[in-house]
Amino acid sequence: MKDIEQQLEKLREQLRYHNHRYYVLDDPEIPDAEYDRLFHELQALEAAHPELLTPDSPTQRVGATPLSEFGEIRHAIPMLSLGNVFSDGEMLAFDKRIRDRLKSDAEIEFVAEPKLDGLAISLRYEHGFFTRAATRGDGETGEDVTQNVRTIEAIPLRLMGQGWPQVLEVRGEIYMPKAGFNALNDRLRNEGVKTFVNPRNAAAGSLRVLDSRITAQRPLTIFCYAVGLVEGGEMPDTHHAILQQLAAWGFRVCPEIRVVQGAQGCLDYYRNIGTKRDSLPYDIDGVVYKVNSIALQQELGFVSRAPRWATAHKFPAQEETTVLEDVEFQVGRTGALTPVARLKPVFVGGVTVSNATLHNMDEIERKDVHIGDTVIVRRAGDVIPEVARVILERRPPDARQIAMPTHCPVCGSEVQRPEGEAVFRCTGGLYCPAQVKEAIKHFASRKAMNIDGLGDKLVEQFFEQGLIRHVDDLYRLIEKKEQIAALERMGDKSAANLVNALEKSKSSTLERFIFALGIREVGEATAKALARHFGTMEALQAANEETLKLVPDVGPVVAANIARFFSEAHNRDTIQHLRDLGVHWQNYEAKPAEALPLAGKTYVITGTLSRSRDDIKADLEALGAKVAGSVSKKTTALIAGESAGSKLDKAQSLGVEVLDEAALSVLLSHS
Numbered sequence: 001m002k003d004i005e006q007q008l009e010k011l012r013e014q015l016r017y018h019n020h021r022y023y024v025l026d027d028p029e030i031p032d033a034e035y036d037r038l039f040h041e042l043q044a045l046e047a048a049h050p051e052l053l054t055p056d057s058p059t060q061r062v063g064a065t066p067l068s069e070f071g072e073i074r075h076a077i078p079m080l081s082l083g084n085v086f087s088d089g090e091m092l093a094f095d096k097r098i099r100d101r102l103k104s105d106a107e108i109e110f111v112a113e114p115k116l117d118g119l120a121i122s123l124r125y126e127h128g129f130f131t132r133a134a135t136r137g138d139g140e141t142g143e144d145v146t147q148n149v150r151t152i153e154a155i156p157l158r159l160m161g162q163g164w165p166q167v168l169e170v171r172g173e174i175y176m177p178k179a180g181f182n183a184l185n186d187r188l189r190n191e192g193v194k195t196f197v198n199p200r201n202a203a204a205g206s207l208r209v210l211d212s213r214i215t216a217q218r219p220l221t222i223f224c225y226a227v228g229l230v231e232g233g234e235m236p237d238t239h240h241a242i243l244q245q246l247a248a249w250g251f252r253v254c255p256e257i258r259v260v261q262g263a264q265g266c267l268d269y270y271r272n273i274g275t276k277r278d279s280l281p282y283d284i285d286g287v288v289y290k291v292n293s294i295a296l297q298q299e300l301g302f303v304s305r306a307p308r309w310a311t312a313h314k315f316p317a318q319e320e321t322t323v324l325e326d327v328e329f330q331v332g333r334t335g336a337l338t339p340v341a342r343l344k345p346v347f348v349g350g351v352t353v354s355n356a357t358l359h360n361m362d363e364i365e366r367k368d369v370h371i372g373d374t375v376i377v378r379r380a381g382d383v384i385p386e387v388a389r390v391i392l393e394r395r396p397p398d399a400r401q402i403a404m405p406t407h408c409p410v411c412g413s414e415v416q417r418p419e420g421e422a423v424f425r426c427t428g429g430l431y432c433p434a435q436v437k438e439a440i441k442h443f444a445s446r447k448a449m450n451i452d453g454l455g456d457k458l459v460e461q462f463f464e465q466g467l468i469r470h471v472d473d474l475y476r477l478i479e480k481k482e483q484i485a486a487l488e489r490m491g492d493k494s495a496a497n498l499v500n501a502l503e504k505s506k507s508s509t510l511e512r513f514i515f516a517l518g519i520r521e522v523g524e525a526t527a528k529a530l531a532r533h534f535g536t537m538e539a540l541q542a543a544n545e546e547t548l549k550l551v552p553d554v555g556p557v558v559a560a561n562i563a564r565f566f567s568e569a570h571n572r573d574t575i576q577h578l579r580d581l582g583v584h585w586q587n588y589e590a591k592p593a594e595a596l597p598l599a600g601k602t603y604v605i606t607g608t609l610s611r612s613r614d615d616i617k618a619d620l621e622a623l624g625a626k627v628a629g630s631v632s633k634k635t636t637a638l639i640a641g642e643s644a645g646s647k648l649d650k651a652q653s654l655g656v657e658v659l660d661e662a663a664l665s666v667l668l669s670h671s
């Protein structure tokens with residue numbers, strides 16, 4: 001029996017360790033399959049010896065029977081709320097109030113933390129074991145959500161390390177990461193079930209269900225940010241050291257938390273995290289500043305249920321309500337008609353918004369948008385503002401349906417919806433001024449011909465003035481320097497700069513030129529693959545759909561688009577005109593697939609790299625290599641970026657070569 005007990009404890013210890021690596025540190029050490037094997041081994045052993053089962057075993061997260069209602073838990077120490085500041089000025093006033101109260105001229109040391117957009121939780125540990133969890137409730141009494149919280153793998157059932165108090169309450173925010181939220185909503189949509197509006201609602205809806213088996217299926221996690229009751233033990237004397245102590249005991253603590261000096265340090269942090277906000281894997285709605293010294297916190301105390309030593313600095317709201325006054329249709333480069341909402345101006349995401357995208361007709365139908373509706377506008381970071389949803393309860397009786405026009409609002413050509421496509425298109429092609437204008441903007445853009453200084457506004461101006469009607473007219477501007485200089489907001493210097501930029505852009509690369517042509521669905525990566533495969537413009541123009549499909553990444557739809565583009569005489573003429581005007585590039589040596597330098601080699605890409613995986617894949621494939629999804633003995637090398645996980649472990653265990661980003665660059669440039 002002793003043997004079995006030891007075996008059980010060893011397995012549990014191993015699983016706790018790997019659980020912490022995976023869910024708390026986001027840094028798994030072993031592949032998922034190995035974890036699963038250990039887990040099943042423990043399950044089997046426990047099934048054979050049910051008398052040795054313990055509630056803190058890693059197998060005991062799910063399984064409780066559904067509740068009929070939540071019990072209540074009175075918080076030993078109330079869960080307070082935070083005061084708010086909305087501007088730099090209010091933040092400075094907060095800092096001054098603190099210094100006045102402490103009668104201190106010196107800078108205060110603060111801890112700056114993201115304000116997480118989830119729901120607050122209090123976790124109780126006795127002698128290192130998780131005993132219960134309560135929501136905030138009204139701050140005095142919360143709901144007993146212990147069964148549900150047990151299912152969240154990032155929450156330790158038993159503390160790591162040593163030195164924990166006999167009773168310890170840890171407070172934090174339970175939230176749903178953005179990726180998990182999107183996956184969950186995809187799944188719910190597939191099942192035909194109502195989706196969640198945002199990650200916060202999804203987190204709340206997943207935690208406050210009576211059946212913990214539902215919580216267990218939801219991608220919830222936690223960041224801990226404070227302690228409540230502490231009995232029979234000591235905690236460090238600064239807030240930051242307390243967080244470090246919590247991390248050492250196995251709690252998940254947000255990696256963005258920093259110690260900063262004075263109000264200026266706080267404001268710098270606020271700005272910095274604001275620029276990172278969209279790329280964080282979770283939603284935040286501001287920053288929290290907390291006085292670091294616990295002694296000073298105690299001196300400052302509380303006022304009406306909020307600490308004087310902490311405040312939240314909120315970001316401007318990303319969602320606001322307004323009225324949809326009208327809908328217009330914009331025509332893009334490929335003729336696609338995009339419905340654009342004209343809104344009663346509203347301040348959202350830090351700017352005044354009066355236009356927002358409605359994406360396409362399917363979206364309008366899905367969201368059931370009518371003209372006259374009160375709608376919620378969302379502007380997150382630099383993303384184009386969108387109409388997120390409608391408040392149906394506020395629909396006026398004279399609300400109107402939105403209809404796709406039968407004819408292009410710009411050129412009057414017929415509008416069609418090609419079979420199997422979601423978008424409606426103007427059939428005017430290059431007869432439609434809107435399409436031509438967009439095509440010219442794309443041609444001049446940075447990743448295409450990179451005509452420095454020729455932005456969208458200038459293209460519009462040249463177009464309105466009749467100076468350009470077509471992409472090749474751009475290079476005819478070189479002869480019209482005086483005319484350009486005479487335009488509004490131009491002058492001699494700007495005209496000279498533009499002419500220089502045009503001259504410079506004439507010397508390009510084949511892939512840039514192909515991309516600049518704006519063939520539908522030929523992005524940068526495909527343009528590169530085409531350039532490498534065919535080597536010359538002549539070979540590409542001569543290729544038929546079958547030959548085009550041999551290029552990595554080119555499927556039947558893209559092949560048809562390319563073939564159709566080159567079959568049109570005016571496109572071939574444009575290319576010839578551009579060449580006559582001096583646009584040129586270096587050709588590649590076209591090689592049969594077997595002769596390519598990486599022919600026969602197979603690579604796998606993992607982790608975070610500075611370029612997208614698709615891009616790297618296209619580069620490797622253009623050199624003849626294959627790119628596979630999983631590592632095996634046949635893999636030539638694994639290309640591993642940052643935070644590479646189980647694939648890296650597998651490569652190392654199989655003795656497969658591992659290349660970092662620098663080694664990849666060498667491989668690509670020397671092949």
Ligand code: IVH
Binds near residue numbers: 080082136173307312
């Ligand atoms: S500290 C006494 N830190 O904000 C201070 N709260 O408005 C107690 N929140 O109920 C809270 N991120 O749900 C703190 N880094 C953070 C936070 C945070 C989000 C939430 C929490 C609290 C609410 C207060």
